[in-house]
Amino acid sequence: MSVTPTPIEVATDEKTARRLRRGEELEEQPTKAGRVKKRLTSRGATVVALIIAIVWTIPTFGLFVSSFRPAEEIQSNGWWTIFQNPGFTFDNYSEVLFSASQSSPQLGAYFVNSLAIAIPATVFPLVIACMAAYAFAWIKFKGSNALFILVFALQIIPIQMALLPLLQMFTAVLRPIQAGLHDAIPMIPEQNYLPVWVAHTIFALPLAIFLLHNFIAEIPGEVIEAARVDGATHSQIFFRIVLPLALPAIASFAIFQFLWVWNDLLVALIFSGGTQDVAPLTQRLAELSGTRGQDWQRLTAAAFVSLVVPLIVFFSLQRYFVRGLLAGSTKG
Amino acid sequence: MTSADLIGKILQVVGGLAIFAAVIGLLLFFLDRAPKRGRDYWQLAGFLLPTAVLIIAGLIYPAFRTSLLAFQNNSGEWTLDNFVWMFTQPSTLVTLGNTVIWVILVPLLATSIGLAYAYFIDKARGEKIYKALVFMPMAISFVGAGIIWRFVYDYRGEGREQIGLLNQIVVWFGGAPVQWLQSSPINTFLLIVVMIWIQTGFAMVILSAAIKAVPVEQLEAAQLDGTNGWQRFRNVVLPGIRGSLVVVVTTISIATLKVFDIVRTMTGGNFNTSVVANEMYTQAFRAGEQGRGAALALILFLLVMPIVIYNVRTMRKQREIR
Amino acid sequence: MSPKRYRRALLPLAAAGIVGLALTGCTGDIAAGDKENTDCSAYDAYGTFEGSPEVSIGGTIQDAEADRLVESWKDFQTCTGITVNYQGTKEFESQISVLAEAGNAPDLGIIPQPGLFNRLVDGGFLKPATKEVEANVDEFWSEDWKGYGTGSDGTFYAAPLMASIKGYVWYSPTEFKDKGYEIPKTLDELNTLTKKIADEGDHKPWCVGLGSGDATGWPGTDWIEDYVLRQAGPDTYDKWVKHEIPFNDPAIVEAFDSVGEIIKNPDYVNGGLGDVASVISTEFGDAGLPILDGTCSLHHQASFYEGFWPEGTKVSSDGDVYAFLLPGTEASDDKVVTGGGEFVGAFKESKEIDAVRAYLSSDTWANNRVKLGGVISANKGLDASVASSELLQDSVKLLQDENTTFRFDGSDLMPGAVGTDSFWKGIVAWVGGQDTKTTVDFIENSWPSS
Structure with a gap:
């Protein structure tokens, strides 16, 4: 195997592709391996899988149906009676999306915020964690084990415990930067995304390092050694070999991190300040049910709007799961 | 929102990403040009620097500071009152018990169901669709999940039309509707169901990838030995994905211990459903009793210890083998 | 990264971005007020x-x-x-x-x-x-x-x-007129009226709902506060919220017991909503609505409940619903409110x-x-x-x-650990069947020491 980046990448790609292709062929013309597989997944197994799939989907399906029903119907009878109590409306959607008063959701601005928070808050921790994971896996140093275990153990710190001191630090350190930015470029509001990005990055690091390390450590040692012999520096190895090879793991983790950030409420509540300038969708959703929680049916449509992006991301990056976050670390 | 706002937001994201790329790029650039002597150490430091700064400032120091709060009262005097309060509360035992039930059931069931599902649909027709269906709850925020499950657990008095699916099913079978979320102890299990519903997708996706990585040759060999499907699963697949299993169980356990949103939105911790994380949030934020919150956080910390210790031991073994 | 793969990774982001833009396009810039057309004096x-x-x-x-x-x-x-x-x-x-x-x-x-x-x-x-x-x-x-x-x-x-x-009791003026009920002037009269409605037998007199998400229980604290203020007087009330008398003081226990005679009494609740257990599960916002269909006669809730009646409900002293102030122990203290x-x-x-x-x-x-x-x-x-x-x-x-x-409102004056936590929880457990002593002891015990 050569150490230059492109061939390796092609190799991975081909391998994946081949495996995928093989997987599909198996269904049609049973090869030997296919027969093995066939007997593993019996008819009973298919039925069980089908049941699980249905049970898992029904609650969401109920929400989906409800989101098209008028509020009075939602309050007075079950969504499964939609045929007995017909009533179909886009009102819930148009109300949450397009109405402009303070009391209506105006989800547009929050939607943009969610994206603007989630994308950098996925990229930052991934890059930083990759670097750390690489250092733990491939740069030999004393105390490497102990440090790595410490980082892993940090996962257990409940976010709630770290919120207040972190916020105080942000006020002291990030606040002036934000104000300066605002003065320099007035278009950027003083309340901006910076604190939310940094907070998400910090909270994501322990798990990201732990998971990515498992994968990066499984890269064949010969590949890295060969590059070292050729005189490549660590940064070159990192960019040309480790990152491309770890791409499936990175992509898988990116999906999870994106979902977690997208669905986060707690960090947003504390660090976003709650204005339209920064606050994400979840924060708006949590407010929608009304001051006294009486309008919860409005959430049906809003909850679905917030579901769209995560599903797009999942569907389009799903194939990276085939190689998976941990496919390399199966030796256990 | 005006167009100027929108441009400002896009500018922030693009600018943020660009500055980040520049910082990381510069860091690595200079590392490559570090003095020859001790270059390895420079590079090591460089690779770990961003992590170290963020983690020390954002996790270690805050956690340390918060821990101290557990031993102080509101006016800052040193005291053990917070712990005394905690253990004289009649509800504390219930809360602790619930937390233990959560942390046992959620990882166990979410992982088993996820594993079974991943195995059953492996290479089946429409695998992608199957996966997406079970993965979907992962893509739903807790706020959304609260609404979704409301349509399942809702209760209306007997004789009135039910809007909760579960009660409707009970009624269809001739039973009387039950106030699910008010009836202890079943309510705790019903809340756990929600968490399992969310976490199964995580387990399924990762384990599915792990199953696919089990060499086909090993399966074939096992088949030639005349083993049946279950035996092959136990003797070939399971050992092959052990590492992934440990990671999945660990991650879900930790997530479970931290979860408070489900309890908070669905029962508010009433009716004997509270868990430690929810109590911590309530005390620290709503009641303004930082010390009590911190004391509860310490308990949470102790509860996670066994999981961490177990993982540390397996990790040690792995790293020794390498 | 090969360009092709790069493009594939961008696709979802681009798609999401387009959806976002489409959504934001629909909210407009808000027009500022015009100074010349406004009376600024x-x-x-x-x-x-x-x-x-x-x-x-x-x-x-x-x-x-x-x-x-x-x-x-x-x-x-x-x-x-x-x-x-x-x-x-x-x-x-x-x-x-x-x-x-x-x-x-x-x-x-x-x-x-x-x-x-x-x-x-x-x-x-x-x-x-x-x-x-x-x-x-x-x-x-x-x-x-x-x-x-x-x-x-x-x-x-x-x-x-x-x-x-806070201390309003909602009722139906029409029903009161038809059945000849009088608006009670004292708590005793209120109890007599309650018994009378219950004895007539076609529905239970009170409808109560304590449900309010993670704040479930607060409507119950309003009941207790109203009774403490009326039965024990403003001075005791002040001492109670400042913790100068303990939460398990006999005066407070008396208020709990008086409230319990109504909202824990299967003969008196829960009109149109179910049994005593439904008191906890009913959302407070829905709890008064049975008055409209005649399955409930009395509902205790603050003045803001006016906004909860369905559109078209006539809220007035001769309309569909109206409210009287929870009376005092004597007819003379008719102006004691929380x-x-x-x-x-x-x-x-x-x-x-x-x-x-x-x-x-x-x-x-x-x-x-x-x-x-x-x-x-x-x-x-x-x-x-x-x-x-x-x-x-x-x-x-x-x-x-x-x-x-x-x-x-007393619970708003108490420390958060009591007023927004143990008082609510205590009420929920108490309505759920726990006895008064255990409840007030539990709340007293949760009072922060400093």
């Missing part, structure tokens, strides 16, 4: 500001009420040049002390409970009231109200904003913030806001006739009456 005192300064306000008020709140300072903004940004969130109460401690709080906070206010004062986060604010409060509010905005250090910090009266309200605290100081504070504490604001409907204020400069309904007009008169004994 009432706002001269606040001056005019150059460079369009902004003042941020945070609070728990949301939805339609937030719309009206924003509307109430529209002219003020136009005339003074100050932009007021209001942000309402349900989490305000749990987040504000964190934000304040970190120096990240909004300029002004609309604080809905004195307990939280005291915590913020003790933390040193609030700025004392300005001269203008204090002058306004001295002129327009009673000593009681000023007292609630004064910190433990004796400094006056926050002017009251809006108010609500209530709630908000206070405007300042986390920062500047000329424009001071101007907004002064405006919010003025009679001009009170009239502006109350005119828009749905709420009242205890501001004495408020013209009762501008209130949007008969009930609210009555409430305003009651609040402005010198003879009224007003006490703030």
Whole structure:
């Protein structure tokens, strides 16, 4: 195997592709391996899988149906009676999306915020964690084990415990930067995304390092050694070999991190300040049910709007799961 | 929102990403040009620097500071009152018990169901669709999940039309509707169901990838030995994905211990459903009793210890083998 | 990364971006008010500001009420040049002390409970009231109200904003007329009436609902507070909320027992909703509705419940529903009420913030806001006739009456650990069957030591 980046990448790609292709062929013309597989997944197994799939989907399906029903119907009878109590409306959607008063959701601005928070808050921790994971896996140093275990153990710190001191630090350190930015470029509001990005990055690091390390450590040692012999520096190895090879793991983790950030409420509540300038969708959703929680049916449509992006991301990056976050670390 | 706002937001994201790329790029650039002597150490430091700064400032120091709060009262005097309060509360035992039930059931069931599902649909027709269906709850925020499950657990008095699916099913079978979320102890299990519903997708996706990585040759060999499907699963697949299993169980356990949103939105911790994380949030934020919150956080910390210790031991073994 | 793969990874982001743009395209720029068409004479005192300064306000008020709140300072903004940004969130109460401690709080906070206010004062986060604010409060509010905005250090910090009266009993005037029921003048008469309705047998007299998400139980605390104030008197009430008598004091136990005779009594609850267990599970917002279909006669809830009746319900003393004040032990103490309200605290100081504070504490604001409907204020400069309904007009008169004994909602005055946690939980467990002694002991035990 050569150490230059492109061939390796092609190799991975081909391998994946081949495996995928093989997987599909198996269904049609049973090869030997296919027969093995066939007997593993019996008819009973298919039925069980089908049941699980249905049970898992029904609650969401109920929400989906409800989101098209008028509020009075939602309050007075079950969504499964939609045929007995017909009533179909886009009102819930148009109300949450397009109405402009303070009391209506105006989800547009929050939607943009969610994206603007989630994308950098996925990229930052991934890059930083990759670097750390690489250092733990491939740069030999004393105390490497102990440090790595410490980082892993940090996962257990409940976010709630770290919120207040972190916020105080942000006020002291990030606040002036934000104000300066605002003065320099007035278009950027003083309340901006910076604190939310940094907070998400910090909270994501322990798990990201732990998971990515498992994968990066499984890269064949010969590949890295060969590059070292050729005189490549660590940064070159990192960019040309480790990152491309770890791409499936990175992509898988990116999906999870994106979902977690997208669905986060707690960090947003504390660090976003709650204005339209920064606050994400979840924060708006949590407010929608009304001051006294009486309008919860409005959430049906809003909850679905917030579901769209995560599903797009999942569907389009799903194939990276085939190689998976941990496919390399199966030796256990 | 005006167009100027929108441009400002896009500018922030693009600018943020660009500055980040520049910082990381510069860091690595200079590392490559570090003095020859001790270059390895420079590079090591460089690779770990961003992590170290963020983690020390954002996790270690805050956690340390918060821990101290557990031993102080509101006016800052040193005291053990917070712990005394905690253990004289009649509800504390219930809360602790619930937390233990959560942390046992959620990882166990979410992982088993996820594993079974991943195995059953492996290479089946429409695998992608199957996966997406079970993965979907992962893509739903807790706020959304609260609404979704409301349509399942809702209760209306007997004789009135039910809007909760579960009660409707009970009624269809001739039973009387039950106030699910008010009836202890079943309510705790019903809340756990929600968490399992969310976490199964995580387990399924990762384990599915792990199953696919089990060499086909090993399966074939096992088949030639005349083993049946279950035996092959136990003797070939399971050992092959052990590492992934440990990671999945660990991650879900930790997530479970931290979860408070489900309890908070669905029962508010009433009716004997509270868990430690929810109590911590309530005390620290709503009641303004930082010390009590911190004391509860310490308990949470102790509860996670066994999981961490177990993982540390397996990790040690792995790293020794390498 | 090969270009092809790169493009594939971009695809989802691009798709998401397009959806986002499509959504934002639909919200417009909000037109600013026109100074020339606005009568600015009432706002001269606040001056005019150059460079369009902004003042941020945070609070728990949301939805339609937030719309009206924003509307109430529209002219003020136009005339003074100050932009007021209001942000309402349900989490305000749990987040504000964190934000304040970190120096990240909004300029002004609309604080809905004195307990939280005291915590913020003790933390040193609030700025004392300005001269203008204090002058306004001295002129327009009673000593009681000023007292609630004064910190433990004796400094006056926050002017009251809006108010609500809690101890109302909703009923159907039509039903009362048809069946010849009289509005009770004493608690004994109320009990007699309750028994009478129950004995007639076609429905249970009371409908009660304590459900309110993670705040489930608070409507029950209102019951207890009303009874403590009426049975044990204002002095005991004050001692109780300040913890000068323990929570398990006999006076409190008596109130619990009296309330329990109604809301834990299977013969008296839960009209149109089910059995006693349904008291806990029914959302408080839905709990009074059975009055409309005649399956319930009495419902205890604050004046704001007016907004919960379905559209088309006639709320008046001769309409579908109306409310009488929960009576006292004697017919003579008919003006003893519990209530709630908000206070405007300042986390920062500047000329424009001071101007907004002064405006919010003025009679001009009170009239502006109350005119828009749905709420009242205890501001004495408020013209009762501008209130949007008969009930609210009555409430305003009651609040402005010198003879009224007003006490703030007790759970709002207690420390958060009790007032927003153990008191609620205790009530829920108590209605669920736990005995009174265990309940009050549990709450007493949770009272913070300092």
